Amino acid sequence: MTELTLKINGEDVTADVEPRLSLADFVRDHRRLTGTHLGCEHGVCGACTVLMNGEPVRSCITFAVAADGTEITTIEGFDDDDPMTMLRQAFHENHALQCGYCTPGMLVAARDIVTRLPDADEDRVRLELAGNLCRCTGYVGIVNAILSVIEKRQA
């Protein structure tokens, strides 16, 4: 077992975990933050995307112990975050979700796009989203939602 100290959604957390435990299983099974979803567990689908020190990571292929000393933000940690508030509304208005399973990872990836690339066009948004799979929507609503937030943030 390995001791682990980190911040999750602003809260200080200390735990003793197996070295093989993934960050995703840690936030889900140990912290009961179930908004982080597991779609493939091999780093392709992006459903488990969380922020580590402000940057998106695949929590399914990140060991929990590798998060020692970091700040993790899961989908439950964005209540007072302006870009996320705008994205949630835009996803709602653009029918950017159906079953909702990819949505938390999509939103975390989308927040990274709108904050890091304030001038991104559709092609760039589609390229940036290539690391997140959605089986329901055909991506049209998701791309439109992200573009609408980029436009609003430019105004």
Added chain:
Amino acid sequence: MADGGTGPGSDGQGIGARVLRKEDKRFLDGAGRYVSDIYLPRTLEAAIVRSPVAHAENLKISPPAGAEGRFFTAEDMAADGVQPIHVVSKFPGHKGSDYPHLATGKLRFVGESVAVCLADTRAAAEDLVAGAEIDFNALPPVVDMLAAVEPSAARVHDDWDDNVILDSRFDANAENVSAPVSVTRTFRMNRQAVNPLEGAAVLAEWDAREDRLVVYSASQIPHILKNALCECLGLRQNQVRVVAPDVGGGFGYKCVLLPEEIYIPWVAMQVKRPVRWIQDRREHLVTAANAREHHYSVTLHAQPDGTFVGLEADIIVDSGAYSVYPHSNILESTMAGRTLHGPYTFSAYKVRSRAVATNKPPIVPYRGVARPGICFALELAIDAMARELGREPYDLRMQNLVPPEKMPYTTITGGEFDSGDYPEALRRSADLIDVAAVRARQLEGEADGRLIGVGFGCYIEMTALQTSAAARAGLAAIPGYEQAHVRLTPDGGLEIGVGVQNHGQGMETTLAQVACEKFGLDIDMVSVRHGDTATSPYSTGTYASRSMVMAGGAIARTCDVLGENIRRIGAHLLQCGFDETTISGARVVGPSGDVSFAEVARVWHRNPEDLPADVDPAGVEVTSGFRPSPDKSPFSYATHAAIVAVDPELGHVEILDYVISEDCGTIVNPMIVDGQILGGALQGVGTALFEESCFDAEGQPLSSTFADYTMPGSTHLPNIRLDHLVNPSPLTEFGVKGLGEGGAIPPPATIANAVNDALREYGAEVSETPITPRRVRACVVAKS
């Protein structure tokens, strides 16, 4: 009413309104509750010992060390009297077989369940799996469906004469099938995986307070799963409750019973603790969620002027090792044989269709069931005929589509198209894609050396499977009258219970819109509850594009009954005659005043002393039902059209433009309709270009991760242009037709026809999905 929520005072929230989804908020907050998000105290995690080979006998299992009371096999289940899954169709000649929950002596596909290991964590349970030893005598596997039908092939099931599960013939005027011009082609739609982002998941416990087994499962069919649990485990109906909470996509995979849905609950009963099994992606890709896999030899016969005469085909469907509950293993082969004609007129038909068993996972229904394959085969044969005759593929289709004046139209195989204007869908898609502009561009050529092509795909889809068709096949789930339960709550709102299951379709919104249309309530006052057998009316569930037609119809009919009850109380309060009342804006309106639903509800629930003496004791809580009358299915249809650019040197296919002209009858919510079509279309693009579950000669699966199995991503399709025709169905409430599956049906045909149009100067034709660069190059090289 398709033009915008014009129900009685509905304020734009009824049929036709673009209402934003009521269910979005919890998903956007990360607060959806899927099976894997439910934590019960003392839960044990399950991991499964699975077959490493495709075919073997004399299976022997040695438990891992330290697994006493935490390791279970088929022997343990048999000792407890658990019955296997056994689904036999009523079609004559169908060969039956058991689908064992855990393997019993023989192994029939890689990934088949062998034993269950339990531990406090999944990782520890997987450690136990690694310590289990199994021994067997390997047998030659049956891997390819064309080899499987040969007499020399090994037998998947020892007691069968051959591997043909069902040999069906669909002949009509077959002696006159020939005509002066014929084209013959073979086509193959390869096996793929369904891949909802949430895989299967089961959590089960014997609940002492409820005194029954409670099973949480990611299911589209909770009531049918409950039937199966009772049948296999020997429990009474009042001893089982199935909950399908939020479900992360299904697309057909979750409308069949998985062995895990039986043996995990059984194991939970043995250990007297909750047990959960969460399928990982490798298990999903390898063990269960396989679909499609059709082979066609097709001959299309026509007059020299292009009039279609006869259709001949020999169809083989690889159904895998077992028959799945409740839809069996012949759903694909019989539907393919019966409806290969598509939306076209034929005067003769000679089609043979065989379902064959192989040492691969059983195929499951997947969005479109059989129709992506038949659309692919027929539409490619039509383009081959057009090239043979020197005609525009567009013109040849227009000449042979069933015209609107022939509706309702009885097909050559006895089906009935209820309504629609098929040529208009083709005409509009051709206008949008601009065929003339493509032809001009082809003459000019491309600066980058790529080749441009345009292709069409037309289809019809029987939606909301009717009672008689399911009964004829003898399926284990036959849909009858769909029911809804509607309750006027004490504050004047509505709680609606339905037995269908919402897993992304937006039904918590669209089904509420039906009630808004009827009563003019604010949609915030309407709640739709589903996914729990304890609280919803019985239903065969959500599949076959049936939920809006059936559950929507049931809600409409039930609201009609409830509305009368509300009007009776309202008439008493208004001191007027029942016949003098109407409902508008959630109020009962009489000749000299009106009274709100809230007031009616208050009197019924809180002040019954104010009710008339002869009040109907049925009150304001009603269950009623619907099915189309007569017992027929509404047919949706569409034409898809695409422009592609093909690189003949590299074999790469890029979609440059894609348009869809579709008709799903009356549109309940245009936003949801567009979303269903767009999502379905991208799945169809996956079938067309990317997705394939490959196996080696020993039956080992080669596509076991998302790195080996390519899912369509955000860069793979330009924004599709959608166009809607609205021809209401005469069979249904509001004229709606089923919609969920259609988008996925014609993209393989459409894209392949566009590729073949691009390659026509080479005389090359692709004939197999997915149309990978390797396959395009092979076609070009063969003709160079």
